[in-house]
Amino acid sequence: MIEQPTLGELWASRDLFRDPILAATAAGTILGWLGVYVVLRRMVFVAAAVSQAAALGVALAFYAQIHLATDVSPVLGAVSLTFLVSLLFMLDPLRLRITRESILGLAFVFAGGSAVAIGDRISQEAHEIGSILFGTAVLVRTFDLWLILILASLLLIGHIWTTRGMLLSSFDPDAARVQGLPIRLLDAFLFLSVGAMVAVATRALGALPVFAFTVLPAMAALAIGGRLWFVLILSACLGALSGGLGYVLAFMRDLPVGASQTIVAACWVGAALLVRLLIPRVGGLLGR
Amino acid sequence: MNLLTYQGVDLGYGRQVVLRDVNLSVERGDFLGLVGPNGSGKSTLVKSMLGLVRPMRGEIHWEGGVPKRGYVPQREQVDPIWPMRVRDLLEMTIHSLQTLQPLHRKQCPEVREIMELIEIDHLADKTLATLSGGEMQRVLLARALVVEPEVVVLDEPTSAMDLVASERFLSLINRMHEQKQTTVILVTHDLPSLVNRAHRLGIIQNGALHSGKTEEILTSENLSRIYEEPLTVRSVDGRTVILHGASSGERSAS
Numbered sequence: 358m359i360e361q362p363t364l365g366e367l368w369a370s371r372d373l374f375r376d377p378i379l380a381a382t383a384a385g386t387i388l389g390w391l392g393v394y395v396v397l398r399r400m401v402f403v404a405a406a407v408s409q410a411a412a413l414g415v416a417l418a419f420y421a422q423i424h425l426a427t428d429v430s431p432v433l434g435a436v437s438l439t440f441l442v443s444l445l446f447m448l449d450p451l452r453l454r455i456t457r458e459s460i461l462g463l464a465f466v467f468a469g470g471s472a473v474a475i476g477d478r479i480s481q482e483a484h485e486i487g488s489i490l491f492g493t494a495v496l497v498r499t500f501d502l503w504l505i506l507i508l509a510s511l512l513l514i515g516h517i518w519t520t521r522g523m524l525l526s527s528f529d530p531d532a533a534r535v536q537g538l539p540i541r542l543l544d545a546f547l548f549l550s551v552g553a554m555v556a557v558a559t560r561a562l563g564a565l566p567v568f569a570f571t572v573l574p575a576m577a578a579l580a581i582g583g584r585l586w587f588v589l590i591l592s593a594c595l596g597a598l599s600g601g602l603g604y605v606l607a608f609m610r611d612l613p614v615g616a617s618q619t620i621v622a623a624c625w626v627g628a629a630l631l632v633r634l635l636i637p638r639v640g641g642l643l644g645r
Numbered sequence: 646m647n648l649l650t651y652q653g654v655d656l657g658y659g660r661q662v663v664l665r666d667v668n669l670s671v672e673r674g675d676f677l678g679l680v681g682p683n684g685s686g687k688s689t690l691v692k693s694m695l696g697l698v699r700p701m702r703g704e705i706h707w708e709g710g711v712p713k714r715g716y717v718p719q720r721e722q723v724d725p726i727w728p729m730r731v732r733d734l735l736e737m738t739i740h741s742l743q744t745l746q747p748l749h750r751k752q753c754p755e756v757r758e759i760m761e762l763i764e765i766d767h768l769a770d771k772t773l774a775t776l777s778g779g780e781m782q783r784v785l786l787a788r789a790l791v792v793e794p795e796v797v798v799l800d801e802p803t804s805a806m807d808l809v810a811s812e813r814f815l816s817l818i819n820r821m822h823e824q825k826q827t828t829v830i831l832v833t834h835d836l837p838s839l840v841n842r843a844h845r846l847g848i849i850q851n852g853a854l855h856s857g858k859t860e861e862i863l864t865s866e867n868l869s870r871i872y873e874e875p876l877t878v879r880s881v882d883g884r885t886v887i888l889h890g891a892s893s894g895e896r897s898a899s
Contacts, residue, residue: 397727521737528727528734535695535716536738536792582728 367608374608377497377562381600381618383509384558385570389596390516391551392575393589394527402461403446404571407439407552409468411559411567414438416475423479432504435556442468443552447544501561508557512550513593523547524585566603566618570596573622577629595625647708648673648796648828649694654703656689662701663689667854669847671830673795676822678839678859679832681849687832688719690847690854691800694830715789717799720781725774731784732756732769735791755791762824763787763817779810783817790821796828797821803833815842840885863887 367374395403418434421427442464446457497505516523526533526543534540551571558567574595578588603618610617651669655662663686671677681687692698693705695716729737735756760766765783768776776784782802789797799818803811819842822829833839839846840863847856850871855862862868863885868876877888 397724399724521740525737528729529718529723531692531695531697531718531722532716532788534697535714535798579726579728584733585727585729588728 361610362608364605364609367605373496374604376499376502377614378601378604380497380502380505380558380561381566381604381614382597383505383600384554384562384567385574385596385598385600385618385622386593387509387512387516387550387554387596388558388567388570389574389578389599390513390589390593391547391554392571392573392596393578393585393592394523394547395551395571396575396579398527400446400457400461401572402458402465403548403551404555404568406461406465406468407442407555408559408564408568408571409465409472410438410442411435411556412564413468413472413475414556415560416472416479419479420475432501432557432560435560436553438468439552439556440549443548446548447541497561501557504557505561508553512554515546516550519543519546520586520589562600562618563615566600566615566622569619569622570599573619573626574599577622577625580626580629580633582633595622599625646673647671648675648712650704650706650708652704652706654693654705655701656686656693656698657701658689658698663852664849664854665852667703669854669856671828671845674826674828675845676819676829676843677831677845677847678836678843679830679847679849680834680836680839682834685849686852687834687849688800690849691798691830691832694796694798712795713792715792715794715797717782717785717789717797717802719801719804720778720785723773723781723785725776725781727773729773730770731760731765731773731776731787734773734784734788735759738788738791755793759787759791762821763790779806779814782806782814786814786817786821790825790827794827796830798830798832800832801834802831803835803838811838818842837887840887 392404395401412435414434414437415431416434417438418429418431421429421434445460445464448460522533522538523543523546525536526538526540527547530540530544555567555571558570574592575588577595578592581591582588583591599618599622603621604614606612606621607614607617612620647670649669649671651667654667655665656667657663667690679687679690689698693700695714696711736753739753739755757766760769763783763786765780765787768780768784771780773781773784786797786799786802789799802818803814806814815838818829818831821827831839831843836848840859843859845856846859846862847854848862848868848871849855850873855867855871863878865877868878868887875890877890879886879888
């Protein structure tokens, strides 16, 4: 029988695992915060489409390196494609006579399909592509860690500063615009924040856990309820815990890291729904 | 003095014109009622006043620059899944560009004052999802007023209300208009609810706006011409009513 690793062994190897845990925790924090807007704006598909676009960007960068002998950084590929898709979301869907949801669906399907197709042409990097799509990477490069830490910190400061405007413009864009709020600027900041963070985190952690961090902690926090500031903070904390604890769980139970982080994030939703079911007034009690 | 003037304005979306050659003037402190059937372009006209729709042709002019405006949207535009208390919504509206700090603890006197005026102070700690239709509409009115606007624009605020709630809400608008001397622009598809309230009327029919002072617009000849059916305007017990038919004693519409 194979013995499972212990927490002591994890602690002993902390120098090895510190960076990926830190990266996942930081990404989980900011994606958890941003996820509240994504869920409340009913744009869960955004996270899925953007993470697929990031994966496509990385796949394209590898393809360019191998077949076109061009030295394109995978992070640059991810960021470029993510920004391109983010810009697509900023179009006014009414002008195009289609719903925003349809644009998201198109971006998701096209990016996902293309990533798989291009991945098929670069079998030399199949493992790398797999880690990007499903988050099987165990280690994080120092460059990726610093990128995540710096970006997450800057975005968190920016979003704390614009919380009221962002909430009002997300809640009722027309009324917010009438009041003089720069809706397009706030929308652009939100979409580019999601795009940038997803792109950078997808390269380091994988598309699946990044999508999970962007949706599941917010769902759990909203299910418990309470006031908006409480929901934002709770969601950020649950995102952070999903990243960190997910890694520990993966180590302890020898699971793929991305899957483990996703499972932890999903558990928060299950627990929150259970709490909501057992204590219906929990939202009124929390965050007063 | 005119606060708002429309001169030969065409409004629409893309290349599709919804309203043609709109000419309209609103004075400071006016109560303008805009009436028209569903899909006639009432909301498009209102959105042009709010700067949400740009004119395709013509000029929209605000005397002395664009004033501070408050907007009460149709209730369906507001998503009740937001975990927001009434007080939070009003505070957030006042401090929309500030940091998180005053989001929870600091009390705003303007918010308390407006909640008392609109008689929703008992709803302060309720979440939006728990409000009735009438309560939600009052909250949205409070949100529009809390920024102390010069002009309040209401887009079919009573569309989903029963008769009693609707009458109560419109009386509240009247009271607020009298107390604060705010210019009110109210959109509805129900002409009778406006005739004894609005100073000015705008009736949208077949893509055209017919507007003027209420007493000028509300004549049997005008209404019959606009609606292309015989209508009679009468005064009964000091209130204006509109009757179907050209001669006396036929069915009442108001």
